[in-house]
Amino acid sequence: xxxxxxxxxxxxxxxxxxxxxxxxxxxxxxxxxxxxxxxxxxxxxxxxxxxxxxxxxxxxxxxxxxxxxxxxxxxxxxxxxxxxxxxxxxxxxxxxxxxxxxxxxxxxxxxxxxxxxxxxxxxxxxxxxxxxxxxxxxxxxxxxxxxxxxxxxxxxxxxxxxxxxxxxxxxxxxxxxxxxxxxxxxxxxxxxxxxxxxxxxxxxxxxxxxxxxxxxxxxxxxxxxxxxxxxxxxxxxxxxxxxxxxxxxxxxxxxxxxxxxxxxxxxxxxxxxxxxxxxxxxxx
Amino acid sequence: xxxxxxxxxxxxxxxxxxxxxxxxxxxxxxxxxxxxxxxxxxxxxxxxxxxxxxxxxxxxxxxxxxxxxxxxxxxxxxxxxxxxxxxxxxxxxxxxxxxxxxxxxxxxxxxxxxxxxxxxxxxxxxxxxxxxxxxxxxxxxxxxxxxxxxxxxxxxxxxxxxxxxxxxxxxxxxxxxxxxxxxxxxxxxxxxxxxxxxxxxxxxxxxxxxxxxxxxxxxxxxxxxxxxxxxxxxxxxxxxxxxxxxxxxxxxxxxxxxxxxxxxxxxxxxxxxxxxxxxxxxxxxxxxxxxxxxxxxxxxxxxxxxxxxxxxxxxxxxxxxxxxxxxxxxxxxxxxxxxxxxxxxxxxxxxxxxxxxxxxxxxxxxxxxxxxxxxxxxxxxxxxxxxxxxxxxxxxx
Numbered sequence: 310x311x312x313x314x315x316x317x318x319x320x321x322x323x324x325x326x327x328x329x330x331x332x333x334x335x336x337x338x339x340x341x342x343x344x345x346x347x348x349x350x351x352x353x354x355x356x357x358x359x360x361x362x363x364x365x366x367x368x369x370x371x372x373x374x375x376x377x378x379x380x381x382x383x384x385x386x387x388x389x390x391x392x393x394x395x396x397x398x399x400x401x402x403x404x405x406x407x408x409x410x411x412x413x414x415x416x417x418x419x420x421x422x423x424x425x426x427x428x429x430x431x432x433x434x435x436x437x438x439x440x441x442x443x444x445x446x447x448x449x450x451x452x453x454x455x456x457x458x459x460x461x462x463x464x465x466x467x468x469x470x471x472x473x474x475x476x477x478x479x480x481x482x483x484x485x486x487x488x489x490x491x492x493x494x495x496x497x498x499x500x501x502x503x504x505x506x507x508x509x510x511x512x513x514x515x516x517x518x519x520x521x522x523x524x525x526x527x528x529x530x531x532x533x534x535x536x537x538x539x540x541x542x543x544x545x546x547x548x549x550x551x552x553x554x555x556x557x558x559x560x561x562x563x564x565x566x567x568x569x570x571x572x573x574x575x576x577x578x579x580x581x582x583x584x585x586x587x588x589x590x591x592x593x
Numbered sequence: 594x595x596x597x598x599x600x601x602x603x604x605x606x607x608x609x610x611x612x613x614x615x616x617x618x619x620x621x622x623x624x625x626x627x628x629x630x631x632x633x634x635x636x637x638x639x640x641x642x643x644x645x646x647x648x649x650x651x652x653x654x655x656x657x658x659x660x661x662x663x664x665x666x667x668x669x670x671x672x673x674x675x676x677x678x679x680x681x682x683x684x685x686x687x688x689x690x691x692x693x694x695x696x697x698x699x700x701x702x703x704x705x706x707x708x709x710x711x712x713x714x715x716x717x718x719x720x721x722x723x724x725x726x727x728x729x730x731x732x733x734x735x736x737x738x739x740x741x742x743x744x745x746x747x748x749x750x751x752x753x754x755x756x757x758x759x760x761x762x763x764x765x766x767x768x769x770x771x772x773x774x775x776x777x778x779x780x781x782x783x784x785x786x787x788x789x790x791x792x793x794x795x796x797x798x799x800x801x802x803x804x805x806x807x808x809x810x811x812x813x814x815x816x817x818x819x820x821x822x823x824x825x826x827x828x829x830x831x832x833x834x835x836x837x838x839x840x841x842x843x844x845x846x847x848x849x850x851x852x853x854x855x856x857x858x859x860x861x862x863x864x865x866x867x868x869x870x871x872x873x874x875x876x877x878x879x880x881x882x883x884x885x886x887x888x889x890x891x892x893x894x895x896x897x898x899x900x901x902x903x904x905x906x907x908x909x910x911x912x913x914x915x916x917x918x919x920x921x922x923x924x925x926x927x928x929x930x931x932x933x934x935x936x937x938x939x940x941x942x943x944x945x946x947x948x949x950x951x952x953x954x955x956x957x958x959x960x961x962x963x964x965x966x967x968x969x970x971x972x973x974x975x976x977x978x979x980x981x982x983x984x985x986x987x988x989x990x
Contacts, residue, residue, distance in 0.1 A: 325830075328841065358824050363669070374830050374841060379823035381672060382832035382842075383665070384695050390662035394669025394677070395823075397653045398627050402673070402823055420665075423658035576655075580648030587649045 311352050311500055312493045323347040323357065325377045332371065334442075336522070336530025338489035338515030342436050343372050345492055345513075346405065349500035361402045363392040365417060367443045368517075369409035369436040386416030389424045392431050400573050403503065406433040410451040411441045414470050418450075421510075425479035428507040429572040434499065435472055435510065438517035446520040457524050472512045477565045482507030484565040488514045488537040494562075501563060507571045514559070606785050612750045612777040613680075616706055616770070617642035618785070619754030620678050624794050625704070626652035627677035629666035631659055631685060634718040635774045636708040639680040660688035664705065668696050671703050672831060674797075674822040676758055680706035682774075684715060686725055686732070693767055694733030695833045700810070700818065700856070702761040702797060704754070706770045708777040709886075709937075711965045720965030721774035723886055724938040726945075729769045730915045736853070738860055740867060741769040741915040743885040745776060748783040753912065755794070756869075762797045764863060765817055771914060773937065775887035775967060800827055809840035810852055816859040860916055868921065869912040874900070875925040878907030879984060880977045882933045883922065883946050885910060887967055892935065894970035899977050906977045919949045926950060930984035933977050935960040935968045956984075 324347075333340050350360060357378045364373035366385035373380040379402070383391045388406045396404040413421050413435045424431065440458060441447040448458040448465050451472065455464040477484045483505040487495040495513065502509035514537060516522060518530040527533050540559050610618070616639050620628070628647055630640040640656065647654045653670070657663040663679045670677040681689060686707045696703050711717030712724045729741040740760055744753040750772060757768040800807050800821040809829045812818045821827035834842035835849045843849060860867055874896060875881055882892045889910045899906040909925040911918055926932055932950060934943040934957065943959035950957055958980055962968050 327839075357828055358826055361823055374832070378828055380828075380830045381669075382830065382834065383668075384692055384833055387661065387665040387692065390657065390665035391669035391672070393655070393657070393662070394627065394629060394666030394671075395673045396669075397655060397666070398670035398675040398677070399673035399823065419658050420662055423662070576653065580651075580653075583645060583648040584651070587645075 310493075311348065311497045314348070314352050315493070318348050318351045320344050320347055323350065323377055324375055328375050331375055333368065334517075334519035336516065336518030336533070337368070338438065338513075338517075338534075339368055339372060339436055341489040341492060342434065342495065342513045342515050343375065343407075345496040346407075346434060346499050347376070348496040349503055352496070352500050353503055355403050355503070359401065359403055361395060361399075361404045362407060363388045363395065363404060364407040365409070365412035367409040367412050367441065368438070369407050370412060372407050386412050387420060388412070389417060389420040389431070389433060393424065393427070393429055396429055396431055397573060397576070404431050405503075406431060408433065408435050410435065410437040410439065410472070411449045414450040414472055414475070421476065422479040424508055425476050425481035425510065427572045428480060428482050428569050430507055432499070432502045432505075432509045433511065434513060436513050436515045437472065438515050438521060440517050440521040442517045442520050446524060456521075458521070459524070473510070473564050476510035480569065481510040481565065482567050482569045482571075483509035483563070485509070485563045486512045486514070486559065486561050488541065488561060489516065490534050490537040498562065505566070507569055607782060608785055609780060609782050610747050611638065611780045612747045612772060613638035613708070614642055615747045615751040615783065616680070616754050617646055619751040620704070620758070621646050621650055621652075622751075623755040623758035624676045625678045625758060626650065627667065627670035627675045628652070628679065629655045629657050629663040629670070629677070630679050630681065631657055631663050633660070633682045633685045635710055635777050636680045636682045636706060639706060660685035661692065664689040664692045664696075664703070667703050668692060668701050671701050672823070676702070676762065678704040678706065678758075680708070682708045682710050682718070683712050683725060686728065690728075690732040694735065694737060696767040697733065697737035697739060698735075698833055698856070699831050700765040701767070701831075702765055703767050704757045704761050704770065705767060706754070709771060709773045711963070717965045719774065721887060721967060722937045722963060722965070723773055723888065724941070724963065725771060726914060726938065726941040729771055736857060738766065738857055739769065739915055740764070740766055740860070740913065741771055742869075743771050743912060743914040745772075745886050745889045745910065745912075747776070747779060747781040748785075749912070750776065751783065751785060759795050760867060763795045763817070763866075764860065765797070765820060773886045800825070804828070808838045810836060811838040812855055812859070816855055816862055864916070867913055867916065868918040870918045870921045871910040871912060872908065872925045874905070874907035875909060875929070876907075877905050878929055879905045879981045880931045880933055881907045881909050881926045881929040882935065882973065882977060883909045883911070883942065884935050885914065885942065888935050888937060891968055891970045892973050895973035895977060898970060898974040902978070904978050904981045906981070917945055917949065922946070922949055926953070930956065930988075931980040932957045933959070933973070933980055935962075935973050935976075937962050937968065939963055
């Protein structure tokens, strides 16, 4: 259990002191998610030099800068595509993508479904706070119906994505969901994702208290975190893949785990075959 | 064995190649070990060739889900320390502009091949054009430096693709190679033996020394910051946000201005390596033709036609299109009485030539063609001759 290493894990060992104070709002769940990631990294003994963190644009995108590793803050929606190039070119690195619901599911949606299909070894953490926080609180693809945002003044009338169902349907070898309420469980899930030999998609439900919570009268950050608990449907619940939209009571934990072939290894095998065929041809 | 095969067999360095095939071979010769692309006419043969060629040299080929992902993966691979390239055509080049700007701003080496076809929009996929010259310079938002090369033959596609990698790696910049559909799919016999200019290619300047002393965007005297390879212990941050010398985002006006001033001027001390052009008969030319790609090939024939009729016409062909070899153009046109810019677009190269040759105001003429048909030697010759006649008439007045 990851909880056993809680005492020896000091998150400061993995952060860039020169980047503090961070710029996340009070009550934001993203710091909890980042801590859980670094805890999992620590638990697995991945060194900071072999860790690469690629992030997109938005509140979640800013997290890479805080990690004392090889960090890449790239363009909006594209971190999975950058990470695909990096991981294919450098299979020796552990490549983690940190993205948000807008970055991953709206502007980056095409890259997500193809990363799932390709099943290259990458760990993708999608921090879902149901809103574009950085730009001031506009509706996102995961905003729940009827919620108020700065671009849905009468309440959101669009259905919202169930990101895990989408990732599973697109073929992700590992799909999981956790909330910031359960830090050790979240770290445990991320560890399992990091250990998975293919593409691991992890949705973290992370509250935006200042913008989304305030707009929707959801109370203090503590109240918002407690609400996560009441929404949970603990344990893996297989029907997550049956609905493209987010259910009200959320299954958490590992939702899908398959042993589909990992793309990098498959590619290297077929490349070796091309190479030996070429060598034979040259001999003739 | 037929006669052509026999001839090629006797000269192993002689190859019968299309432009796109030569591009793929040039990339491998340059040390490219990563290619990501998306199918698009008329550049797809580059991807097809590299899908087989890269594994043979332990490189990686990947066909991505779109043009945006392709250049993003290329930049990702390059950030990992591997020489990387993508290839596309007009509509795909438009989609690449976002991340091309990232590569320019974060100073990540990469090569982008753009085979020019008819535009705007989907345009004419199988027809040639030269309509992306300005997009190659100004396509992404904000101010940034860029290098664009414009080969005019199959052999030159090979050598310029190699040079594109050399410049990208040593100057930490994206380099665009622009050529039209005719050159891309034209097949010529080329001699590759000494086209390499030596087998060892220049390499990226890598960070050395202790981590504490390394500042990712602090440049040496040459204006080029050393790059660090992930895993080498430097653990730096790379971002598309404006950044200070330490690589971290900043909005401090002095820090932003210092870094951007260096970035925008970073080619200044390297123009000898960057600038490249060809002149033909400019010493005595009354009319100098300025053009690129297949139009330059037509211009060469036009020059012969004109000279046979006693009209002295020359050619200035920028091989490096951006930054434009201004000094060389001024020098080549010093004695000319008129300049003619034939180009397969509605007026792009001619704008730049008019800007540079401001002192020849009114004497820079152009032929603009954007219907998918190349400009013929006869059309160029006729216009050059009429410019020469008009210049004589002016002088007699």
